[in-house]
Structure formats: structure tokens, C-alpha cells
Amino acid sequence: MKKIFLILTLSTAVLNAKSQDTLVSAFFGLDNGLPSLLCNQLGSQLDGMPVNFKFPLDALSLSETDFEVLDSLGNIHTPICAFLAPANENGENRTVLLLGEFGAAVTNPPVEVRVVGDLFTTDTLSGESACSEIINLNGVTTTNIIPLDDGPSLFFAQRIDGNLNECNSGTQTIQVAWNGGITPYISGDNESDLFQYYIGYSDSSGVLIPHVPISIADINDNDNFHQLCFSTSDEIVKVSMMTNTVEDPNQDPNLYSEIDISFCTPLTSIDDIVEEKKRLINVVDFLGRQSKGLKNQALFYIYDDGTVEKRIVIE
Structure with missing residues (x-):
């Protein structure tokens, strides 16, 4: 019997992850301020460091060993544990909380965060205005480390529609994300x-017209995301936050912060990108396990330029 094998390339990211600004920042939020029980260990208090990404992350590919933190004395630290929680609702998943020992705020603060494992981004969901690509972040680094004594700032914003929208009123909803966890700073305020x-x-026509939200949603869940509910039908393109209105877990208040809304500008054609010669370095299944390939199984082909191809071989 004659057999026909069909290879389907379902999605191909041909962007070099190392050339992208996908890893936006890391925030030295707490110095020995979190219990080690959060990592299912007994011992001393741990540092907390949210690490922020432009694209949502694939939770199944996340491990604490995907990261290294370099301090100012040259010591390399591997986190004890890493979580997408609490910012792990649909439409979030852009902040990883690292727990461990990452240096001391005064004598040897962290100065760089590196992705050293096969951590993958994922597609955005229906209702998100921002774009994403499926890429392997291995090799991406940032030296944009916010010091312990600095307050939080906005790092991401997008328009939210459909099932992701938690606003009960208004005509458009803007989701904003802070680079660290926040609570109200002004005495007597609730979230x-x-x-x-x-x-x-x-x-x-080039003039920015201000609009104050009529309410706020996605609150009281201990994460760094808010949804702002606007009554205007004019498209919101930027959001700002007044100074001294929120604080991080170290009780540092924010400075004035603003962020542009992310809207998707997709590539017009896959042929518009010149793909350099690349070398296959690994083939894994959906769980990240090495695989030789089975019929009717989805596999991820990982190349040395950060490219990931998802393929299915059908007999």
C-alpha cells in the first residue's frame, strides 16, 4: 500500500528572538521579603523579582531554570522558583515572578536578567489588540533592572474586547500592566x-485629548494588571498615571508614568522577511520533551536563530 506523508507548517516565527525587545524589564521588588514556603521550602526569606515581557508566555514551557540573574559583583543566581501567577489570567501572562537570592540592594544589586532555557512565547487571544509571535526566548537578556527603592511604572497597554473585557460599563476597555505589583498609595483609597x-x-489630528475612565476592573487579585473602562468612543492611544497614587510591595510610590497602547501591525507577507541560513538544534513535543517524531503528532523544530516551526506529519 502506498503511503503519503504530508508535512504541515502550521505556524512559523521567522524573527530572531535575540534581536527583539521582548524582555522589557525586571523589577527588584523585594529584598529578602518573601517566605521560602512560596517555593515549597523551609529557610530564610527570599527576594522577589517580576520579569516583564512584551509577548504572552507559554506556561507549559516555563521553569525557574530558564533564568539567570547576574549581580553587580559578577555572581550568577538561578531562581528557586518561577510563577506566572498571580498575573496568569487570559490576556495577561506577560510577567514572571522570580523568587530566590539575587543579591543585596545596597552592596550587590542585580544588574542583568538572562533567559537561558527554552522559554516560548505564545499567540495573543481573540480580543487583544497587541500582536505576538511564537518564538524561543533562549538567549534574550535585559539590563533594564529597576532598583529596589524605585517605584513602579507602566510597561504595557492594549485594548481588550470580547470575553477578556471585565468592564460592566463604558464603550472601550484598556488593559494596563505595571512592572511590579501595586496597591493604592493614598491613605483611605481602595483599588x-x-x-x-x-x-x-x-x-x-496630532493633538492628544484627555479622557478619565468611568471605572476600573480586574482589581483585588494581587497582580499588576488593571482594566480601565472608558465611555468615549474616540480611540484611546495612550494612558498615563498621576504620581504618588500606587505603591509597590516595598512601599515605594510611583512617579508619573505613561504608555502607548499596543496595536497589532502584522507582517504583510512571510516572503517579506529574508531568512538567513539556520541550523536545526532540537525537536521537541508540546511538553518540551525531545522527540524523534511520530505520525500525527505536533512537533516543534527549534533553530539556532530563535526560529520555531510547528509541524505535523500526517500519514
């Missing part, structure tokens, strides 16, 4: 009061 300090801006 539901924070909407009044945000300002959204629409663009009218």
Missing part, C-alpha cells in the same frame, strides 16, 4: 478608587 488617577488620550 476601586484608582480609576480617577488614570488618564487616557485620544488623538485628534
Whole structure:
């Protein structure tokens, strides 16, 4: 009997991950301020460091061994554990919380975070205005480390629609993300009061028109994401936050912060990208296990330029 083998390339990311600004920042949020029980260990208090990405991450590919933290004395630290929680709802998954020992704030603070394992991004969901590509982040680094005594700032914003939208009123919803966990800074404020300090801006022939949200959603869940509910039909293109309105877990208040809304500008054609010669370095299944390939099984082909190809061989 004659057999026909068909290889389907379902999605191909041909962008070199090392050339992207996918790893936005790391925030030295707490110095020996978290219990080691969070990592299912007994012992001393741990440092906490949120690491922030432009694209959402594949939770199944995440491991603490995917990261290294370099301190100012040249010591390399591997986190004890790593979580997407608490910012792990649909439409989030852009912040990894690293726990471990990463140096001391005064004598040897962290100065660089490196991705050293096969950590993958994933596609955005329906209802997100931002784009994403499926890429392997192995080799990506950042020296944008926010010191312990600095306050939080905005690092990401997008428009949210459909099932991701948690606003009960308004005509458009903007999701914003901070580079560290936040709570209200002003005495007497609850998280539901924070909407009044945000300002959204629409663009009218180059002039930014301010709009104050009518309410705020996605609150009281101990993460770094908010959803801002606007009544205007004018498209919001930027969001800002007034100074001294939120604080991080170290009780450092924010400075004035602003961020542009991310809108998807997809590639017009896969042929528009000139792909350099690349070398296959690994083939893994959906769980990240090495595989020689089985019929009717989805496999990920990993190349040395950061490219990942998802293939299915059908008999």
C-alpha cells in the first residue's frame, strides 16, 4: 500500500528572538521579603523579582531554570522558583515572578536578567489588540533592572474586547500592566478608587485629548494588571498615571508614568522577511520533551536563530 506523508507548517516565527525587545524589564521588588514556603521550602526569606515581557508566555514551557540573574559583583543566581501567577489570567501572562537570592540592594544589586532555557512565547487571544509571535526566548537578556527603592511604572497597554473585557460599563476597555505589583498609595483609597488617577488620550489630528475612565476592573487579585473602562468612543492611544497614587510591595510610590497602547501591525507577507541560513538544534513535543517524531503528532523544530516551526506529519 502506498503511503503519503504530508508535512504541515502550521505556524512559523521567522524573527530572531535575540534581536527583539521582548524582555522589557525586571523589577527588584523585594529584598529578602518573601517566605521560602512560596517555593515549597523551609529557610530564610527570599527576594522577589517580576520579569516583564512584551509577548504572552507559554506556561507549559516555563521553569525557574530558564533564568539567570547576574549581580553587580559578577555572581550568577538561578531562581528557586518561577510563577506566572498571580498575573496568569487570559490576556495577561506577560510577567514572571522570580523568587530566590539575587543579591543585596545596597552592596550587590542585580544588574542583568538572562533567559537561558527554552522559554516560548505564545499567540495573543481573540480580543487583544497587541500582536505576538511564537518564538524561543533562549538567549534574550535585559539590563533594564529597576532598583529596589524605585517605584513602579507602566510597561504595557492594549485594548481588550470580547470575553477578556471585565468592564460592566463604558464603550472601550484598556488593559494596563505595571512592572511590579501595586496597591493604592493614598491613605483611605481602595483599588476601586484608582480609576480617577488614570488618564487616557485620544488623538485628534496630532493633538492628544484627555479622557478619565468611568471605572476600573480586574482589581483585588494581587497582580499588576488593571482594566480601565472608558465611555468615549474616540480611540484611546495612550494612558498615563498621576504620581504618588500606587505603591509597590516595598512601599515605594510611583512617579508619573505613561504608555502607548499596543496595536497589532502584522507582517504583510512571510516572503517579506529574508531568512538567513539556520541550523536545526532540537525537536521537541508540546511538553518540551525531545522527540524523534511520530505520525500525527505536533512537533516543534527549534533553530539556532530563535526560529520555531510547528509541524505535523500526517500519514
